[in-house]
Every structure is written in C-alpha cells, then in structure tokens.
Amino acid sequence: MTSPHRPRPASARRRSRSVPVVLALAGLLAGAGCSGGTAADPPAEGAVTAVPAALSPSATSPAASSSGSTASPTAGGTVVPLTPDVTARIDAAVQRVLREASVPGVIVSLSSPSGNYLKAFGVSDRVAGTPMVTGLNMRIGSETKTFTVTGLLRLVDQGKAGLDDPIGKYVTGVPNGDKITLRQLAAMQSGLFSYTQDEDFVQALEADPDRVFTPQQLLSYAFDHPVNFPPGAKFEYSNTNTVLLGLVIEKLSGQPLGAFLKQQVFDPAGLGRTVFPVGSEFPQPHARGYTNQTPTGAIADATDWDPSWAWAAGAIISDQTDLQKWAKVVATGTLLTPQTQAQRLQQQPSPVPDTWYGLGIFYDHGWIGHNGSLPGYQSVVVYLPSAQASLVVLLNTDVSFQGEEPSTLFAQAVTEIVSPDNVYTLPAAPAGSGSSSSPASPSSSASSSASPSSPSPSKSASPSSKSPGSNADA
Numbered sequence: 001m002t003s004p005h006r007p008r009p010a011s012a013r014r015r016s017r018s019v020p021v022v023l024a025l026a027g028l029l030a031g032a033g034c035s036g037g038t039a040a041d042p043p044a045e046g047a048v049t050a051v052p053a054a055l056s057p058s059a060t061s062p063a064a065s066s067s068g069s070t071a072s073p074t075a076g077g078t079v080v081p082l083t084p085d086v087t088a089r090i091d092a093a094v095q096r097v098l099r100e101a102s103v104p105g106v107i108v109s110l111s112s113p114s115g116n117y118l119k120a121f122g123v124s125d126r127v128a129g130t131p132m133v134t135g136l137n138m139r140i141g142s143e144t145k146t147f148t149v150t151g152l153l154r155l156v157d158q159g160k161a162g163l164d165d166p167i168g169k170y171v172t173g174v175p176n177g178d179k180i181t182l183r184q185l186a187a188m189q190s191g192l193f194s195y196t197q198d199e200d201f202v203q204a205l206e207a208d209p210d211r212v213f214t215p216q217q218l219l220s221y222a223f224d225h226p227v228n229f230p231p232g233a234k235f236e237y238s239n240t241n242t243v244l245l246g247l248v249i250e251k252l253s254g255q256p257l258g259a260f261l262k263q264q265v266f267d268p269a270g271l272g273r274t275v276f277p278v279g280s281e282f283p284q285p286h287a288r289g290y291t292n293q294t295p296t297g298a299i300a301d302a303t304d305w306d307p308s309w310a311w312a313a314g315a316i317i318s319d320q321t322d323l324q325k326w327a328k329v330v331a332t333g334t335l336l337t338p339q340t341q342a343q344r345l346q347q348q349p350s351p352v353p354d355t356w357y358g359l360g361i362f363y364d365h366g367w368i369g370h371n372g373s374l375p376g377y378q379s380v381v382v383y384l385p386s387a388q389a390s391l392v393v394l395l396n397t398d399v400s401f402q403g404e405e406p407s408t409l410f411a412q413a414v415t416e417i418v419s420p421d422n423v424y425t426l427p428a429a430p431a432g433s434g435s436s437s438s439p440a441s442p443s444s445s446a447s448s449s450a451s452p453s454s455p456s457p458s459k460s461a462s463p464s465s466k467s468p469g470s471n472a473d474a
Helices: 084-100 141-157 182-186 197-206 215-223 239-253 258-265 319-330 338-344 406-416
Strands: 105-112 114-126 355-357 362-364 368-376 377-384 389-395
Touching: 084 105, 084 114, 105 319, 141 239, 141 258, 141 319, 141 338, 141 368, 141 377, 182 239, 182 406, 215 239, 215 368, 239 258, 239 389, 319 368, 319 389, 355 368, 355 389, 368 406, 377 406, 389 406
Parallel strands: none
Antiparallel strands: 105 114, 105 389, 355 362, 362 368, 368 377, 377 389
8 A cells, every 4th residue: 555654753843823825725615614504713814725626416407315415416407509699798798807907818619519619819928029929828726636537437438436435445644544535535535634724835835846756755744633513524625635545546456647648538538639748837828827826926927837736636738629628528528437437416405505525526697617727827628418527627726716726717708608607606706715706616714614413614825816815715
C-alpha cells in the first residue's frame, strides 16, 4: 500500500496566522453549509478550498431515501431553437457579462438538436491584444474531478475495486482510512481536511507558483489536521479526496494517472485534445490566463504556473470541442455500466434548491456536470439530458465580479435565454465565508457540510477579483 506522507514537525505548522491569499481548485460548491438547518463552522479565514457547485433537491426532485441518497435526477426541460434572434440575444448577453465583469475573453459552445452555437469573445492575450478564438486549449480546474472519478469507476466496472472498499486498503496513513470508503471520497463525504485550506500549503504555493508538488506532499498538509467529521456524516468539498482517488488509480493500474486517464478515459471518449500535464507544459494554441490570487491581490499572468498542486483534482487541459463531447459522455455514462452510472448519479440533497452532488459530478437545475476554477482560468461543462444539450463555457480569468464567479454568470446568462426552465445558477459564497469578493465556487474559503439526511454543499470563493484574504478554486 502507498504511504502518503511523513508528519511535518509541529514547528512547521502555522495555523493561527490568517493567510493573505488562498488558492484552491474546483469551481462550485464551497461555502458555509448546514446540517439539520444549522450552519457549519466556516474554515479559518484565508483557507483555500476547492468545491464544486451547490446541490439540493426541489419539490419536484426525487425524494431522498432513508440512507440520505437519492434516485438519479430526471428533470425535464427543453432548449429553444437557435434562430437568428435567439443567437443575437446570446451574443448580447455574453458581451454584457464580458464587459461588466471585465473578463479578458470567453468561449461559449452550446450544442443540441435545436441548433449549435459556438463563438469566442474578447481577447486571449491582454498584452498583445490577440482576439480570443475557438479551439484554444484551456486549463479546466475542477472539471478534472469528473475525469478522475470516471477513471475510478472504470476500475470498479473492471472488478479491480469496489466503491465500498476502505481507502486504507490502497493508501496507508490516511486518518480514518479503515472507515472512509472510495464512494465517500468521490461523493465528498470523507471528512478529511482539504490540503488547499492549510496555511503552510498556501504560503508555499504563494511564494513559488512554479513549485512542483507530489501527491504525497499535498496529503501531508491535509493529514496534519484532524478529520472534520466521521465518514459519511456530512458533505464537504475537499481536494484531498480526489488526490487520494488518483493514488488509488495509480496503484491498481500500475500506471501514472495521466497515462491511465488517456488510455481508459480520454481515448475511449474520443478526446484527442485533452491532456493531463506532467509539468507546467501547456499545448499550443492556448489563451493566457489572468488571476488576482497573488500576495497583494494585483492581477498576474498565471498561464504557466505549475498545476501539480491541483493534480487529480484540477490539472487537466482541454478545449471546447473535447469538452462538448465529454459533457454528454460523463452525464449519460457512456464509458460505464448502467449500474455504475446509476450509483454515480445517486446524489445527496442540499439546502440549495435544485442542486445536488453525486460521485464527482453535480446536478444544477437539470444540468449535469461540473465546473472548475484555477488561477487564471474557469470552466463550466454541463449537459441537459431532457434536451440532449451540452453547454461549455471557458474563460481566461478567475477574478470574481461582485462575489460571483464569471463562469457562472456566463452560463446563467446563456441558459436564461435558451433553457428558461433550466437556468444554471450557483449561489454566491455567504458573507463571512473568508473570501472578500469571491463567488460560490468550489474554492470559496468556507466549505459547507451537510448530514446525510440533509446534506449541503460546501462552498468556496474563487480567487478571482478577490482582495487579500479571498480564496482560489480549482
């Protein structure tokens, strides 16, 4: 079994000092959560968290079972025909968000039987003034989690792992490792502290964005902290969970995570432009990315920052063509058996209406998928089964606007026009969550938790448009 870390000396741990800048990975649900209607204690100010979107059942959503899980979501909804008038309205809505949120550039792709929309707006390079164009490679942050968990589920289908196997069977030294299951890791219910909230980690990353981290080093930051709750007791978005799943994949496959994902996920899904980088390499052509996740909050070019700190939780690079395919593959379970896909879509309800989280995937007002945020980049990749529609939004900044992630603002603006019965919305991080002006992204500093019977998402503010003290997502 893999041993993740050697404890660092107590003298190396500095948790009392507030952290000026927080960097996290995901892009949806980080924030204060509740259990039984009681707000969970937010992480320490300045903590870095990466979380996927908020999740919760509506009056029309499948009822929760006695175990707290739910049946697969079956929300209806259609997408309006993409007439010239509708296309013009989308253009205007995207341009409005681009202008108001001061986003450098964005690519928006919508595909459905009602028509296709693919356009780029703004610039891919602020200094050179190069126009944003479709087809550029982009860092996708926590959308990576959908790939990592799909890889694990492929191993489950191959009989090499069981969702209810304890993580301690594969990785030694994990707190509660004999009790936490692979299912709980994928569903963000392990209770393990997220390494992206550790002050020492934040300091190290902030001091040198080009630093290379190993998975074991990332886990050492997490395991210096006590567990937040017993396995399965609550929902709390933690990047530690997905890093552990990456190690499980490597142990069972005997391959580096990137090689396994290419062989078992990228290639079978027909994704020729999707890569898991082994360093800071960034295939051309790509857009340059801008962040304010810096010690002073000043905007910086984060294009070539090393993504090893995000690893299985947020390092993947892709483009809109591949992600449009992937949106349908991951939501419909093309690469998995029907039984395994059904387990993936068993989602825990949360206090946020019409939003849920399953196994490395979320459900937001009918749309199934994930979002992501990493310094310099954000993404939304979702699929609406009832309309057979895929929506992909890729942008080259993670700077938030009035507490909202710009990726959410773009997706909301588009879906308000094309699917008014299924509007993609992720709530902003609650006040006092530890981020000064970040959205309800998975990296919002406060991570929410919910009990199995009334689970809630964990929210974290994205690093964008934040002032010192806000967090970054992945």
